[in-house]
Amino acid sequence: MEDVEKKLSKDKVDKYDRQLRLWGAHGQAALENAHICLLNATATGTEILKNLVLPGIGRFTIIDGAKVSEEDLGNNFFVSQPDIGRSRAEVTSELLREMNEWVQGTHIAQDPNELIANQLSSFSQYTLVIATNLPTSSLLPLSEFLYSNHIPLVVSRAYGFVGYLRNVVPEHCIFETKPDNPLDDLRLTNPFPSLATYCGTWDLRQKSEGGNLDSHLHSHIPYIVILYQSLIEYRKNNPTFNPTPKTEAEKAEFIKIVTRHSTGEDKNFEEATDAARTHIYPGYRLPDDLTDVLNDDKASASSTPTSNYWIIAQAMKQYVDEEGKTVPVKGSVPDMTADTNSYVSLTEIYYQKSRQDIAKVLGYVRKYEKQANRAEGSVTDEEVERACKSVRDWKVVRYRSIKEEYETPDKDSLEMSVDVGENGPWYVALRAVDRFYEKEKRYPGDVEENVEGDLAKMVEIGKALEEELLRVDEESGEQKRVPDLEKVLREMIRVGGVELHNIGAHCAL
């Protein structure tokens, strides 16, 4: 846990305690440096923004041309009765800002569709845009603009009981994916010199076997030492075996060696047997997601980096290539049965190695920084250190634009989703609603008189969508269809375009 108290004011540490434990001071800084734009202060939109204001987003701007209506009072928490008739952008921004005095918030009382049509470039000032209830005719141009400017867009809506969330980000670069059960990085199958030296100085034998450790210290030999020595012996005695135990017979032989000097009741030898499963048998290899990042074109030595992330990736790639396909050591050791001295010594050994490794990476970072004509130190030491410590958790995610989604639909995923009974049909239904709205400038089933007639129109739209989004079945030669499509279309009409608060709240970021 980094020393959050050094970086943030006491007030912030007290109030934000519960979230700082999740994302640390650097995560909080990222939040506070962001300027979020919300289009349409609907129930869904304001609920999403609420969950950003409370943890302390730096700034927000709400763009909405509507006036607060009675209908808003039924699903939107950030309007109140005396506000009916006032600008919804203004009212919601007041009531959202009021929740956190450290957040700046403004509003633009204008229809977002107008702004998108006439002042698209004004969106380049935002760190991220949230769009709710935008018709396709506005969503497409907005998405294209933001995508080409590398500004993330989040599209969300609540439609009756159905909620929808879509991230549109050309490239999401992650250093710290924070997996649930992070793998400790012990390097037992390819130990570095200082680790090998330390582990080699121990005599695992009990006193009765001629060893030099009393029973207390013997039962407190760290399992790292036990596994290191056992692996050496295993390899020495079995030159025809896999160097890292793979088959059942090899594993059994290895465990025999591990437990050879145990009295039978020692916790540390037990821990060694357990730890073999995660630290010996799998051997050492780099995670696939990390390999993907390092093999990306943008990590190659000759590429021009578009962000600090890629400068660090270039540096790491060189490190990996030159250090024999290993990454910097993490530098921490999991708890284990051990006497304090040996545990602290081991911790120090891994820590010192990680410092050396980080220093090497830093050297490469400075090189690529210079190569890219960036000021020295524009990539901070701290950033590099954090990236090195979590290197085995790196990942880059690339999302397609809305235009790509519409023009070259991912038929594989949709067909599978429909086949296994998941949410595919609802995707088609929501697309049908959007199409209907583009044509009729209202939602299907908006008033009682339209319910029946709208069904026929929606069914026609649905058929056309099936032909766009699903393929022709190879065997039968027939167009694939969504089973029970009419059912979901009927539900869309039933809903008549209403937004339920709970579904909007559930779409919260």
Added chain:
Amino acid sequence: MASQLDENKRWKGVFTLLNRNGPFAQEGFTPDSKDSQKLKNYLRALENDRGDPNCKILVIGAGGLGCELLKDLALSGFRDIHVIDMDTIDISNLNRQFLFRKTDVGKPKAECAARFINSRVPGVNVTPHFCKIQDKDDSFYQQFNIVISGLDSIMARRYINSVLVGLVSKDDDGDIIPDTLIPFIDGGTEGFKGQARIVLPQLTACFECAMDLFPPRTSFQICTLANTPRLPEHCIEYARLLRWDKDKPFVNAKGEVEKPDMDNIDHLRWIYEIALKRAEEFDIKGVTMLSAKGVVKNIIPAIASTNAIVAALCANEAFKIVTYTADTLNNYMMYTGDQGLYTLTFEKDKKEDCLACSGVEQVLTREVDLKQTLNEFIDDLKADPILQFSAPSVNRTEPPMTIYMPKPPSMEAKLRPNLDKPMSAFCEDGTQLTMTDPMMKGVAVIIRIKAKDPLA
């Protein structure tokens, strides 16, 4: 003021779904009949000349989940809402409990939450109860049509679950009398994860049915704390558990030694400083005020979005249960949001031998070394994943004998010497002990003693 609002305009979203049938509505949903007004009267708890019943809903907890639940229920059309919470507001609540402000720190959560919702949502009537859930009797819980909990402890959930299970009555044919069954929606969150479940007491899996999914928290071994510390946590717990009793650092005005109070900043600071010194002694890095606080208070990280997601889910289920507008969750959903977004919905089976809802007193056999003390026996049962007793009473069935009771204080004092006596003083192989626990209302568990063979 509120009466000037056009209810049909305001509740357009909710009423559209109540007025119209659809392919996903529950069987038996008949909006086209005159009973659709009955449903609206029920949801909105509106008094009317037909005498239609009114819905009363209870929210347990006015914290991270509770604040969200109150907002969600009020904006779903519910009008008669009660909320119960025994806590007062702390500054660290404000990053997600949005019904509270800095000036509210120290005030009761239930009261502040009710006040905020009542002023923001016209016409809603949230009634606060600033007390423990154990302070209310059966007749209090019986008045509600649905109970939703946003609690922060396993034990509290266990308690309310046992109360609601206990309220269910069956008729002579053994069928549940519908009015006595109160649906129980339970939500929980931790960091980026959460879950929600629906319990129809005695009909579907109850909270107790899944008790062994939450094993008791393991603590550090004393020998590690005393002799071989390795981690900052060891140094911190050393200060709290071992040094506090020795040094007795705080004495109150009456001259009594104060117990460690983790909300007292001076106590916290003392623990931090002792822990730091010890860490320095052993060359252990990483003791900070933040980590010390986290360890001694067992702090669980919490953010607004997870609470919003889970609460909205629970409130939506309540809405569907009451209105039949769509099918309800059957019966457990898990959500994780730390690596992308992932949810899993499945049906949890009712446990046939559940301690709370099986309808039959369970007999569990436990192997016991008769030489161990009663206190050790009780500690084992506290650590037992199925039992997880908190402060059990122990009675022998045959011949009858009250062996130990934690309350009332007079009885406890009288029976306390029994804690140090060996089990052989009260039982032999085959003896049955009847045990009850304050966290499981109306539940008795019979433990059949099987003497452990000392030679085995």
